[in-house]
Amino acid sequence: MTDDPTAAPTLREARRVAGWGLAFWGAAQLAGAVFSQNATALVAVQAALAEWGAGRVGITWSDPLAPMPTAKALARRAGTGLAIGGGMAAAACGVALLTHLASVAAARPSAGPLAVGLVLAVLSAVRDELFLRGIVLRVTRGLWPTWATLAAAGGVAAAARFGAEGALGLVLVVEALRGVAMAALWLGDRGAWMAVGASAGWAWGLGSIAGGGLVDVRFAAAADAGVPALAVVAASAAAACFWASRRHPRQG
DSSP states (O other): OOSOTTSOOOHHHHHHHHHHHHHHHHHHHHHHHHSTTOHHHHHHHHHHHHHHHHHHTTOOSSOTTSOOOOHHHHHHHHHHHHHHHHHHHHHHHHHHHHTTSEEEEOOOOOHHHHHHHHHHHHHHHHHHIIIIIIHHHHHHBTTBOHHHHHHHHHHHHHHHHHHHHOOOTHHHHHHHHHHHHHHHHHHHHTSSHHHHHHHHHHHHIIIIITBTTSOEEEESSOTTTSHHHHHHHHHHHHHHHHHHHHHSTTOO
């Protein structure tokens, strides 16, 4: 398999990547039965499987054809992503409050839940970005038009949410659009760092931060499944796709 992350795989390579991806995803789901009583251990094992699987099929965190990034550059990319995801979560909360689809209750901020929530959000983001975006991008880029690659990432994200929770309705639309946004960040950033940061920021913001760790926002529907979340992720997906197309206009 070529080291160029933008090169189109052969059909044989694409089948190989997809097969390994499904195998590691299946192993991650089986881990759920073993660690069902320990959420932290579960997502840690799943993140490790995702990292191992990604390395097995040539998915890299940064463009291997570019100069080796410094630790400062990697931190900046991840931090930018965290700010993007956190901003999306804050916007969803703001829209929900402005439209009276959420209210704020008294909260008792605590550093412990915030720290644990961040760890879980980061591990979950590593798992989801490498499995749900990295694999899809590696299989389809160059073989499909960029718009089809992004649509595939959205479809896989929605399918994974349905498979994990049996969710239906608006939540799947939100998840699909979020998948498109994260995949666009992958394309624009030429790697996983920004997308992982953004995915973690979204989960952390709507989870432990807005769920009582810092403030207590009471949503009329699930925080990531209502109209406010839909509006925010739709706008974010459009913005991310535009940014990626301007940053690398000839890719895909």
